[in-house]
Amino acid sequence: MGMLLAACLLSFTFAAPAHAVQPDEVLPNAAQEARARELSKELRCLVCQNQSIDDSDAPLAKDLRILVRERIKAGDSNQQVLDFLVARYGEFVLLRPTFHGANLLLWGAPFAVLAIGAVGAIIAYRRRRASAEPNIMPLSADEEARLRQALGEADGAGEVTKV
Numbered sequence: 789m790g791m792l793l794a795a796c797l798l799s800f801t802f803a804a805p806a807h808a809v810q811p812d813e814v815l816p817n818a819a820q821e822a823r824a825r826e827l828s829k830e831l832r833c834l835v836c837q838n839q840s841i842d843d844s845d846a847p848l849a850k851d852l853r854i855l856v857r858e859r860i861k862a863g864d865s866n867q868q869v870l871d872f873l874v875a876r877y878g879e880f881v882l883l884r885p886t887f888h889g890a891n892l893l894l895w896g897a898p899f900a901v902l903a904i905g906a907v908g909a910i911i912a913y914r915r916r917r918a919s920a921e922p923n924i925m926p927l928s929a930d931e932e933a934r935l936r937q938a939l940g941e942a943d944g945a946g947e948v949t950k951v
Contacts, residue, residue, distance in 0.1 A: 815857055824857045827869055831856070832883050840883060852881075 815821040828842035835846035841853050852873070859869045873881050885891045927935065 815861065820857075820860050823866060824853070824860055827856050827860075827866055828853055830870070830883055831873060832881055834877065834881065 815824060825842060829840045831841045831852060833839045833841050833844035833846055833849040833852075835848050836844045839849075841849040841856075855873070856869055859872060864872065870882070879885050879891065885894070887895060
């Protein structure tokens, strides 16, 4: 039983990711096909959203893979292909969005939330610590005398007063 489990785990370790590229999509030129695969890994499937078009079986992903290959065959550079797709579908089509414009807000939001949380935690800690400290005010002479009388201590002249 242990050997079977070990064999299954070992087979999953060496399993390659499945690619959804169909044989009819593959370009005859190996260099162009390699570029198409490289670009396909950078583009988001608009249906699946967390998969590249290289890994997705969705019909729209297939259309995007074909479009990428057509642009490569037309002589576009990798950046021109990406620019064309971004112009057509928006930056959402990129798995790794750029660091400009409205995306700066998206990239910076997690750090801003962490900073706000840290400031909030510091303020809460200080308030809690301040409320835990007793507010000790000195006793007035009258309060001190009543306390000594209640405790049965000697008054200022050295005599013990009884309650």
